[in-house]
Amino acid sequence: xxxxxxxxxxxxxxxxxxxxxxxxxxxxxxxxxxxxxxxxxxxxxxxxxxxxxxxxxxxxxxxxxxxxxxxxxxxxxxxxxxxxxxxxxxxxxxxxxxxxxxxxxxxxxxxxxxxxxxxxxxxxxxxxxxxxxxxxxxxxxxxxxxxxxxxxxxxxxxxxxxxxxxxxxxxxxxxxxxxxxxxxxxxxxxxxxxxxxxxxxxxxxxxxxxxxxxxxxxxxxxxxxxxxxxxxxxxxxxxxxxxxxxxxx
Numbered sequence: 707x708x709x710x711x712x713x714x715x716x717x718x719x720x721x722x723x724x725x726x727x728x729x730x731x732x733x734x735x736x737x738x739x740x741x742x743x744x745x746x747x748x749x750x751x752x753x754x755x756x757x758x759x760x761x762x763x764x765x766x767x768x769x770x771x772x773x774x775x776x777x778x779x780x781x782x783x784x785x786x787x788x789x790x791x792x793x794x795x796x797x798x799x800x801x802x803x804x805x806x807x808x809x810x811x812x813x814x815x816x817x818x819x820x821x822x823x824x825x826x827x828x829x830x831x832x833x834x835x836x837x838x839x840x841x842x843x844x845x846x847x848x849x850x851x852x853x854x855x856x857x858x859x860x861x862x863x864x865x866x867x868x869x870x871x872x873x874x875x876x877x878x879x880x881x882x883x884x885x886x887x888x889x890x891x892x893x894x895x896x897x898x899x900x901x902x903x904x905x906x907x908x909x910x911x912x913x914x915x916x917x918x919x920x921x922x923x924x925x926x927x928x929x930x931x932x933x934x935x936x937x938x939x940x941x942x943x944x945x946x947x948x949x950x951x952x953x954x955x
Contacts, residue, residue, distance in 0.1 A: 714778070721874065729761055751773075753816045755776055756819075760785065764789045764790050773798065774799075775800070780801060804835050805838060815843075839924065845954065852948050853917070856947070929951060929952050930950050931949045
């Protein structure tokens with residue numbers, strides 16, 4: 707079983723995200739940036755690709771957009787459904803593999819947020835995702851990818867780390883292959899009773915030129931890149947690498 711088929715469960719929310727309250731609070735400002743940057747008009751149809759717990763999907767639906775959320779994790783989709791019900795909005799939530807986007811020419815925008823790209827086993831598999839994004843966009847539709855800034859991460863990378871959370875000790879062991887750009891993380895969670903369980907993930911970290919090249923091969927035109935949701939220009943030390951592309955007419 708691939709790591710991403712089991713990683714995004716209760717432990718992910720509890721020990722990786724360390725709760726959801728702060729993330730939900732940040733969603734409004736992040737969606738301000740998305741709407742402004744992509745020039746989205748009320749009623750636009752938006753695909754939140756790898757929507758997770760739905761914090762952006764719900765916020766955008768509340769603003770009047772027609773939102774579809776696609777994710778592989780049943781657990782996170784359940785949280786997204788609960789959040790939408792609490793907010794009194796309608797979000798079309800669907801379980802599926804990001805490589806198999808089932809729509810064609812239906813969306814005004816596709817969002818891929820919170821480093822939800824680079825999960826797959828090879829660069830070729832990742833590129834399948836981008837080809838699916840191109841297919842599901844309408845002509846002149848926009849795509850926005852929010853990724854780690856690999857250049858910054860390379861400077862601050864730590865092989866080992868640990869923290870305490872809700873009475874648990876969380877140990878992390880990381881390896882970064884500088885030749886392939888792949889980072890692997892193993893997490894050991896030690897409960898108050900001393901029992902241990904393990905989880906982890908693998909991520910292909912792409913440089914900016916690599917991402918732009920992949921977008922072009924998938925039929926998308928790169929437009930601009932930002933360093934964070936504050937609209938700052940992308941640079942080596944930027945916290946994020948937010949890349950905006952367009953499907954030609």
